[in-house]
Amino acid sequence: MNNIKNKFSIKDLENLTGIKAHTIRIWEKRYNLLKPKRTGTNIRYYDLASFQKLLNVSYLNNNGYKISKIATIKEQEIPDLVRKIASESNLESHAINAFKLSMLNFDQALFYNTYESLLKEMDFEDTFYEIFIPLLTEIGLLWQTDTISPAHEHFLTSLLRQKILINTEKVQSKQINKSTKTFVLYLPENEIHELGLMFINHQLVSKGYQSIFLGFSVPMESLKDLQNYYDEIIYVSYFTVKPEKADIDDYLKDFSKLLVNTTNTELWVLGHMLNSIDLDNLPSGISPFNSIQSLIDKV
Incomplete structure (x- = not known):
């Protein structure tokens, strides 16, 4: 059974490329850059191939090429020109497009080749900050708008998870620093989006901190067990879809009462769901962060 997504509406193209549908239609009619097909019921x-071409056209346009000029370039020469520009500058945009294609085609080889090319230009940490975080943000939006299926998202995130684990293992042998802090990383119940938390774990371990990664869907009550073993704990969590808007305030209040009951215990939290609450009136001992980088900077 062929699971590759090979039919796109103009709205799909807009979501995938960031180019407005109105602009796509102009490029199509005025410059003949795309040639839509029709189903048996006459739906465009x-x-x-059109999606791949539009990614390349957009890339060239963003790098100073006018659409009128791009329209004169032979179709088979466009990918070569894109690769040439990507090798000289703006590698990030090209890599994100390549990862999108690998996801839509379930193409592991393209993912690995793109990743290896990136590592020739930057280290894993920069690759995650500059490529993977923007990519994951886009993937989240594509999933929300039904442009991609859960299978596409799981395909990509499983490969990213693999790379984080490999690179975390590489830094595990670093000597633990003399800090008395122990970081305990967990996701609340029914929260399963763990890539951001996994990367935070990588960053903490690479800096020599004691970091205990518990993973997804951890009941709050079970976290109290850690306090029998460590004197100074900073819990770190990532609220992507859970707790739900109506429950976040109560969750944080309960957490504060149950766990942040000494001067040596804190909760650091980040994620999309924090947009639903008043961050200026959080319970004592709970600190919000707007990005992974800002959290790591405080360590």
Whole structure:
């Protein structure tokens, strides 16, 4: 059974490339850059080749090429020109497009080749901050708008998870620093989006901190067990979809009462769901962060 997504609406193209549907139609009619197909019931759609071409056209346009100029370039020469520009500058945008293609095609080889090319130009940490975080943000939006299926998201995130684990293992042998802090990383119950938390674990371990990664869907009550073993704990959590808006305030209040009951215990939290609450009136001992980088900077 062929699971590759090979039919796209113009709204799909807008979501995937960031180019407005109105602009796509102009490029199509005025410059003949795309040639939509039609189903048996006369509904317009675009194939995978059209999507790939639009990514390349957008890339060239963002790098100073006018659409009128791009329209004169032979179709088979466009990918070569994109690769040439990407090798000289703006590697990030090209890599994100390549990862999108690998996701839509379930193409592991393209993912690995793109990743290895990036590592020739930057280290893993920079790759995650500059490529993977923007990519994951886009993937989240694509999933919300039904442009991609859960299978696409799981395919990509499983490969990213693999890379984080490999790189975390590489830094595990670093000597633990003399800090008395122990970081305990967990996700609340029914929260399963762990990539951000995994990368925080990598960053903490690479800096020599004691970091205990508990993973997803951890009951609050079970966290109290850690306090029998460590004197100074900073719990770190990532609220992507849980707790739900109506429950976040109560969750944080309960956490504060149950766990942040000494001067040596804190909760550091980040994630999309924090947008739903008043961050200026959080319970004592709970600190919000707007990004992974800002959290790591405080360590």
